Amino acid sequence: MFPLVCSVLVAGIPLPGVGQAPPSNPAKPTTGTFALVAIKVTGSTHYKPEEVIAASGLQTGQNVSEDDFKRASQRLGETGAFSDVAYRYEYSPAGATVQLEVSDNAQLVPVYFYNFVWFTDSELAEQLRQRVPLYQGQLPLGGSMADEVSDGLQALLIEHHIEGRADYLHSGDLNGPIDAITFAVSGPNIRIRNVGFEGVAPSELPPLQTAAAKLNGAEYSRSLFRAQTEKNFLPVYLERGYLKAAFSNSQAKVAEENSGKVLVDVVVPVDPGLQYNLVALQWSGNKVFPSDKLDPLVHLAAGKPANAVQLDEDVSSVQKLYGTLGYMAAHIKPVPQMDDQKRTVVYQLQVQEGEVYHMGELEIRGVDTPTSRRLVLAWQLREGAVYDASYPARFLKDTAGSIVNPSQWEVTVQESVEDKDKTVDVTLKLDPKPTR
Numbered sequence: 001m002f003p004l005v006c007s008v009l010v011a012g013i014p015l016p017g018v019g020q021a022p023p024s025n026p027a028k029p030t031t032g033t034f035a036l037v038a039i040k041v042t043g044s045t046h047y048k049p050e051e052v053i054a055a056s057g058l059q060t061g062q063n064v065s066e067d068d069f070k071r072a073s074q075r076l077g078e079t080g081a082f083s084d085v086a087y088r089y090e091y092s093p094a095g096a097t098v099q100l101e102v103s104d105n106a107q108l109v110p111v112y113f114y115n116f117v118w119f120t121d122s123e124l125a126e127q128l129r130q131r132v133p134l135y136q137g138q139l140p141l142g143g144s145m146a147d148e149v150s151d152g153l154q155a156l157l158i159e160h161h162i163e164g165r166a167d168y169l170h171s172g173d174l175n176g177p178i179d180a181i182t183f184a185v186s187g188p189n190i191r192i193r194n195v196g197f198e199g200v201a202p203s204e205l206p207p208l209q210t211a212a213a214k215l216n217g218a219e220y221s222r223s224l225f226r227a228q229t230e231k232n233f234l235p236v237y238l239e240r241g242y243l244k245a246a247f248s249n250s251q252a253k254v255a256e257e258n259s260g261k262v263l264v265d266v267v268v269p270v271d272p273g274l275q276y277n278l279v280a281l282q283w284s285g286n287k288v289f290p291s292d293k294l295d296p297l298v299h300l301a302a303g304k305p306a307n308a309v310q311l312d313e314d315v316s317s318v319q320k321l322y323g324t325l326g327y328m329a330a331h332i333k334p335v336p337q338m339d340d341q342k343r344t345v346v347y348q349l350q351v352q353e354g355e356v357y358h359m360g361e362l363e364i365r366g367v368d369t370p371t372s373r374r375l376v377l378a379w380q381l382r383e384g385a386v387y388d389a390s391y392p393a394r395f396l397k398d399t400a401g402s403i404v405n406p407s408q409w410e411v412t413v414q415e416s417v418e419d420k421d422k423t424v425d426v427t428l429k430l431d432p433k434p435t436r
Helices: 049-056 064-076 121-131 147-160 207-214 222-238 293-295 309-321 369-378 391-398
Strands: 002-006 034-041 080-092 094-105 108-113 137-138 166-170 180-186 189-198 251-258 259-273 277-283 330-341 344-353 358-365 409-419 423-432
Touching: 034 049, 049 064, 049 094, 064 166, 108 189, 108 222, 137 147, 137 330, 137 358, 147 166, 147 277, 180 358, 189 207, 189 251, 222 259, 222 309, 293 309, 309 330, 309 344, 358 369, 391 409
Parallel strands: 034 094, 108 180, 189 259, 277 344, 358 423
Antiparallel strands: 002 080, 080 094, 108 137, 166 180, 251 259, 330 344, 409 423
16 A cells, blocks of 8 residues: 555656645655665556666665655656656655556657667667666657667767767658657768678579679668668569568678778578469459450469569550550559469459540750741640550650751650649650760
8 A cells, every 4th residue: 555646747748646635644754765665666568667667767775755756757757658657655664665657658669770780689679778778679759768779879889989970860651650760870981891691592592692792882771771672682582483572681790890981791681482373364444455455465474483573564564555545544453362372373463444644735845946846746646635655755766856866866755644634744855965
């Protein structure tokens, strides 16, 4: 039983019982300080009692007053890890016992490390747990914990004589919610010396090494490397039918370090998953073109590994075909239906044809008025006609060359698709080629 109940307003969070006067306690020492004999924690399912106690700053055996309990509650609240913080305490001849009552903040986001190449993930986690008692790989978006982690990382850099500044930023998709906190060290020039792979079959290693060689000398950070992995390494597996291939976070190890320049060897763990053979392609939603007209545009063979890279290219060809009849918003979504036991896949090619777009305005830029007029007159796709997405390329190949000298002019086509009016405005931009 804890006869004294005190709640504190911390970090702008309203806590229950604020403003209530605690009942009298005849055992309270007249000196105002007393020995703290026990600390208890209730209410948290995310943090261990010893972690909450360490974050509070209280220690058994110290002489404390009620102001110390208030400060401990304030400190816990300011971390952002809790939505509510309160305390209760009681006296006995032996001293005081305090109970910290907390409610976990459920809105936590994961932590990522951008370029701390001097430490493994496990080393960083261990060091941060020692320095920030409530650190568990996730942080609240508000409060002081992100700053505490940043300070801990800075101290770690100093201890290892690494020049640089630790900082962090909130990250997420464009116009979306914040979904992570990323920590980075600025200052050192970190470059890739070599890339290796774990979990790779001998047949996949040569193309992976060829792709990886392009990254030698490039700037290293985990997020940049992740983007390169998706661009350069994943297609090696997708074109061979490994449709669930996955790459774990890269692990970088310092190989050389001199005058602020750091060379790292990067290892990429790979889980190729199962290899799937194609069973069939099934079209749906296509009305303008029958399936037998679309099938020849897809170059996947039944009974062979399902080449997802080739399929993406073929889908683009189908969309271009729709564009020749003005269906500029046509979208084809390949949906794989995989059978893990048989290691086969059926692709459902779901077509959304959309509406027909028409030719809008034609604009010529970069040449004099007479030449511009000649190009406009030669342009056969008139305003209001059903737009043909293949026409601009044909115009440049068959007609424009007789009006402007291809050896002197670089002609580019810019299409502005207006979804509201269902029109396509076309700009022909002519730039003089540099003279040699």
